[in-house]
Amino acid sequence: MGKWTTQNDARARRIESGSQYAKGKVVMGDQVTPFLEAVLHPGDRVCLEGDNQKQAQVLAQAMMDLDPARIHDLHMVQSGIVLPEHLDLYERGIARKLDYSYSGPQSLRITSMLVDGKIELGAVHTYLELFARYFVDLTPNVALIAAVCADKDGNLYTGPNTEDTPTIVEATTFKGGLVVAQVEKIVDKVPRVDIPGDRVHFLVETGKPFYVEPLFTRDPGAITPTQILCAMMAIKGIYGPYQVQRINHGIGFSTAAIELILPTFGEKLGLKGKIATHWALNPHPTLIPAIEAGWVQQIHSFGSEVGMEHYMAARPDIYFTGVDGGLRSNRAFCQTAGLYACDIFIGSTLQIDLDGNSSTVTESRTAGFGGAPNMGSDPHGRRHGSAPWLKAGAEAYPDTPAALRRGRKLVVQIGETFGDKNVPLFVEQLDAIKLSQKLGLDLAPVMIYGDDLTHIVTEEGIANLLLCRNADEREQAIRGVAGYTEVGRGRDKKEVERLRQRGVIQRPEDLGIDPLDADRRWLAARSIKDLMLASGGLYDPPSKFRNW
């Protein structure tokens, strides 16, 4: 017990208390809740592993039974608020404060709880930003994580879904924190050591796998001709001329359409081997046809995707895999790759304003942005050149001497002018501003700021914001691809035509694309079954996507 060892001393006491309910490192099956009550302290910073895919759901459920008189005021620091239990903790008075990144399925409920003051919000981060704070001012006291299996020494196998785990464990275990892992079973020897046992203090054997959501599966059957038109424009108008090889795609049907027409439309343009060779990407099933056609050299992944396990294991030239034969994902490194080693981020959003600011937040939904703000930002610390980056920089800063001219990351929003339920993509003001007022936030939850955005692709055309020389031109360029939305109808037609003459706006016909040619025949796979067949039967889609 020393003045400078209070954290390690506290951990030693946690281990001593917890060991009453364990044999060695293994917590006794019916003692998980009393165990947690023994190792947790009120006010602890706790990471209950939950990201957008993988969930330590058994530990989450066990926390439901904690006595709030004993364990309360926890400060949860975790990338995903995904399970109902993640919010139940606040209803029950066990947790009080929250710092997180993503809350897709809980976005409605979290917003109403924030409005009602049931959660004290720290901030909504990007993944990499939250990980950064794990090492500075949000270091967890206790990490409750998930793995596939463990040996009795605590060596963990996380399987394809390694994701956040190494980062959480490193920040916690090396700063006096306690690491507890749920595993399906204890084995003699793990197939691969994803986390060394000396970083792990307790194991909870659950008899069932951790929960994973197939978040990146898009059924090609749902892709519309308009999405295909946008995809054709993105390839011919952006990927081709900028020679984009290193790519991150956001989630959505528009980017799935791009992936699916690479081996058809991209092939016809003669772009194979010239674009889309290196990826920071979750294992999108819709990329299978391009991989099989030899378009892709390498993919590093944030996480895994349900059903892709056997396919990835059979394609180690493409994916990162380990001695067990399966995928090794790593969210921290893949986010870093997306930030600094990719030349383009292309994704979708719900709203874009007249400055080009965009957000997926609406007045009632605080979904968080996961990795998009990180990937979709221009990294000022980048110092290596590449063809797309230099070309974008030359377009953006024509008056800067070349030697002092930085490049620019391509940051592209792609989408139909009217989205789901005919809601316009373009707005005068983001709903995020109203939400920030309602919640008293310092900052409106903007996903990608206008100053980082370089292109917008809609069915009406491509707006190249790099070529705009002032705010008025930007506004008209945005209006000029906003179609029949109110924002689109508010355009200055002459100015938009001038911008088109200058190549700031490009219509499909300017790119030599006939909108009538944009149909589903371009899709290299038109259904989930096609994807399965393209994979040689290796892709095993989750049952909810099987309709044959």
Place this chain on the structure above:
Amino acid sequence: MGKWTTQNDARARRIESGSQYAKGKVVMGDQVTPFLEAVLHPGDRVCLEGDNQKQAQVLAQAMMDLDPARIHDLHMVQSGIVLPEHLDLYERGIARKLDYSYSGPQSLRITSMLVDGKIELGAVHTYLELFARYFVDLTPNVALIAAVCADKDGNLYTGPNTEDTPTIVEATTFKGGLVVAQVEKIVDKVPRVDIPGDRVHFLVETGKPFYVEPLFTRDPGAITPTQILCAMMAIKGIYGPYQVQRINHGIGFSTAAIELILPTFGEKLGLKGKIATHWALNPHPTLIPAIEAGWVQQIHSFGSEVGMEHYMAARPDIYFTGVDGGLRSNRAFCQTAGLYACDIFIGSTLQIDLDGNSSTVTESRTAGFGGAPNMGSDPHGRRHGSAPWLKAGAEAYPDTPAALRRGRKLVVQIGETFGDKNVPLFVEQLDAIKLSQKLGLDLAPVMIYGDDLTHIVTEEGIANLLLCRNADEREQAIRGVAGYTEVGRGRDKKEVERLRQRGVIQRPEDLGIDPLDADRRWLAARSIKDLMLASGGLYDPPSKFRNW
């Protein structure tokens, strides 16, 4: 042998060839060079571990004896070019291409070799940027790394100098690459598993430690009154008003001065607990007095520092430490922390131009920048608020509605107007531009761009560039603190006075600091011996710093 398993198949052949020279994973002592000839192939991408501190020097020396007729055209992808051997490889025709980050001690020679075309340069990166590319388009085929010890299964203990190793190994081993580690000795059980054995293919037992340079040790005895004056201004004019708690300090005497006057000058200002509490920082010995005085809550480190081992092991509440009791450093995570979780970067440079661009490169020296461009850039992907970040944003963007107004990272250059050998800090044009012309580079090697720089501190005062509204004001603000350099003498005196009225420029007297009061009595330690004494004898300075 399969169409999709060429990388894993190639690795299996490398292991088979290498095993002729090994017993299990352990390469036979006199067989290291033939072993390397067996596992390396011409054209391989090779990471020979070398960062700014830690070096796999035995493996580097073994590579000197390779037959260039057999092993040639290697593409070296490593963060540091530090040892003479790193460049000898090119002289001998073994290596051809280079992607790197830092070349401090070799900066003169690397420049002349680049000019002579003896090295084909990829790019000069920041550390984190190079790590990012390890996962995308610069993945090593072979990693030659360094650890303290290993067990026969290949589990590695890296000790306090973990640094780049986990990142290099992860990128290499999970993408079909081969990992070879030099270790001082093979032991029965490692004190801590820094790298799991199933990621490591061969071990070379060297009987001596890997080489480490004490790069972050600054002798307080060499700190000048002018540096103390600048440090006082930084604390009173920046750290205090912005309430800066999360900090990264660059290397140098100016930042060492700040560290050393926190417990004296900072204490007098009543700032203890309010500033400088959380750090992403190498283990600077000059921070010992502030730590002992209770100023510091937490430090995460990129690497270790020679002589600090026992001190850090005795202060686990401050540093990240493992089950062995010693420091666990991690360059990738600490760079991420410096990027996204710190509110200020403050460092020194050799030249600043009239736009605020700065560089440590001169016409004859390509030192590389290590982490500075990453730390010293405004991260556009950041989404969490903090007092300093919001205040800086409000100063920079007064006309943007608050909800849509991003914050700004504080990026500060601190230094005397005339540096070593009376060379002026301020220049009309960076030497980096001439160097880029000489080498035919796409980009001049700028360390920090003017658009990221927020403040300059010299003995003449502080220039707050956030408050400048156009390029002319910026130029005059810079000239206004440039002293008697040519740039300083070229100032528009009236305009500089106007900027001072507006608080854009602050003189020492504007901050209530008497330059005559800036003397060495403020230093909480005035010598290396004082640092040792302040640590209670735990800090064990390298012999070259011991002058008592």
